[in-house]
Amino acid sequence: MIIHLIAAARPNFMKIAPLYHALNQAEWARPVIVHTGQHYDINMSDAFFKDLGLPDPHIHLGIGSGSHAEQTGNVMIAYEKILLKEKPRLVVVVGDVNSTMACTIAASKVVYTDLPEGSRRPVVAHLEAGLRSNDRTMPEEINRLVTDALADILWTPSPDATENLLKEGVPRQKIENVGNIMIDSLEMMRQKITGSGAFSDLGLSPNRYGLITLHRPANVDSPDILAALCRLLIAVSERTPLVFPVHPRTRKNLVAFGLLDGLQHAEKMVLTEPMNYVRFMNLVFNCQFVITDSGGIQEETTYLGIPCLTMRPNTERPITVDQGTNQLCTMESLEPRIDRILAGAAKSYHVPERWDGCTAQRIVKAIRIAMPSN
Template sequence: MKRTIHLIAAARPNFMKIAPLYHALSKESWADVAIVHTGQHYDLNMSDAFFQDLRLPEPHIHLGAGSGSHAEQTARVMIAYEQVVMEKRPDMVVVVGDVNSTIACTLAATKVVYSLSDFDSVTGLNRPVVAHLEAGLRSFDRSMPEEVNRLATDVLADLLWTPSPDGDEHLQHEGVEAHKIVRVGNIMIDSLEMMRDKIETDGTYEKHDLEKGNYAVITLHRPANVDSPESLKSLCDMINNVAEKLPIVFPIHPRTRKHLETSGLIETISNNPAVKLLEPQNYISFMNLVFNCRIAITDSGGLQEETSYLGIPCLTVRPNTERPITITQGTNQLCKLEEVEDKTNEILAGKAGKGSAPDLWDGNTASRVVDSIRKTFKI
């Protein structure tokens, strides 16, 4: 008996997380896998080349939710996906990460009730099994919409696939039943390894006349760092100070560029010959910059994981992280904008710890997820 499995994706990072799982499930004779694109985000890097790099087909189902407030996005995805679930009747819905589409599809799938004739004697459900890939991450900061999405999704999901031991612990402390928690590792490392050859041969760092192991990559876009004139001034001061020690390459997020231009501060860094301002990069080009850098300075989530796996020092300009294992075991450090220069000096002086990749961050997460699905359906 074939099992129909929907893989939900809303934006570029989601597609990167589902790609290894799509390929692994496509090899299984019992799995009928479909990619569902919610359309929550319009991403300029979602080109045909992006899907070719991931070896993904065009999404099988488009919801076309579009942008809007958090409530509007969530509602649109819920309404659209409920109709899809009732029509297609998938056996499993896999949601990833922590975007609005994650909780929206979880709500839609867990509230749907199939007819009595569709009752599944194996799972004991007459609705899809909902599985959350990248479960258990916590920043403990409910001012972040992503944290609210994570909490709500993990309460409702039937299967919780965690990337690291801290994810297991968070779920256990929240009262999640032990049989629902399965540690599978970090799916983004599967994507990185899947594209390693293309990343290593891409040559982006050479194209920009950068010396291997002798520059910093910066990516900053969170409101706390780029929305106010005060934080923007601190950001520019930090960049110019760090650039006195080693060159900087800065692919600028559209949000950051807009605020720098509006405030009249962009020239304070664009006129610095040690700072290279780039347009947003696709994954392969950006990771080529990361692979060959000395330090990464960021406020994003994924880069904390990738640098820990690669053994590259990372300074995360945030007060907290939902990925604490990158600090306790990896190469990541939390800091404020005004602390980045001193932290950079410590790294360049060899005073920062080397760290190591957490257990199961090995490029084989997708195969462990497939094993978990097989056990769920007793295949």
């Protein structure tokens, strides 16, 4: 059975890795990595394949950057051609980037005219289904809604995601809570992560620094908002060292708005280029807290028991707030919460069910049950 695993951005790569390895061990499965090229910087894509033990992508669409419509349309056009040539039986899309939605639409509409009626369209499975921020100003939320509406199989990472789908009227038989595959990747790479010297290479001490990741348009595209964030981060760095691997989008805006020099001259602020998964996670493992607007790191910090301060008004991963270490923050609330963390007042938490490193195995079993004759 040909199974396409769609990868476009860094979190996608981490999610397909354990599933690729698990499927590669099954005699009945032939996993094929399809890299859309949505993120093409070496530190944001190719390096992750090496870290995660993946082969070079079997198929590379080479789409690159562009507006949301350009990326979505170009991926659909390019992937439809691949579908008609390869005829995969199953297409697995992950996460919530433009490529996730685009490949779902293309696979849902394609017709294999030379196959029997029952095999005219490939089955689409969405890994990490059911996440909702309930904020349609976020492009990712539109991608999630469209993908989940069209996908045939919905693999959720947590019970709250399952409930979201049921409330939207999705039949229960299409849904399975398989757990959080990001934890599979983390555990698969734990030895390499702990053996990396990323934090010590930067002159940092364990549990004596904060880690920053910021890239969302709402935080970095406005000169006034980004300037206020920079002032806030510089103030926090006066309390404890901060390390900031700067996303390309964020760096571009810092330069354009004349804000980069201020960060570079802050005594306890360490700016770096984007890092590969192993080195970045070494920083996560050894930090005292994370300031972020990203999605996946909210889950990883909950699993690791590390305070996570998310600079967003909402999250598509509310279980990390309700049960985990995550807190949604504003400009006004960030410093007081960091002061409490530095004083040792950590938020109580517990790890959600099925965040256990066994998600890939559950998915392989689910595929075999769903398609026993293929």
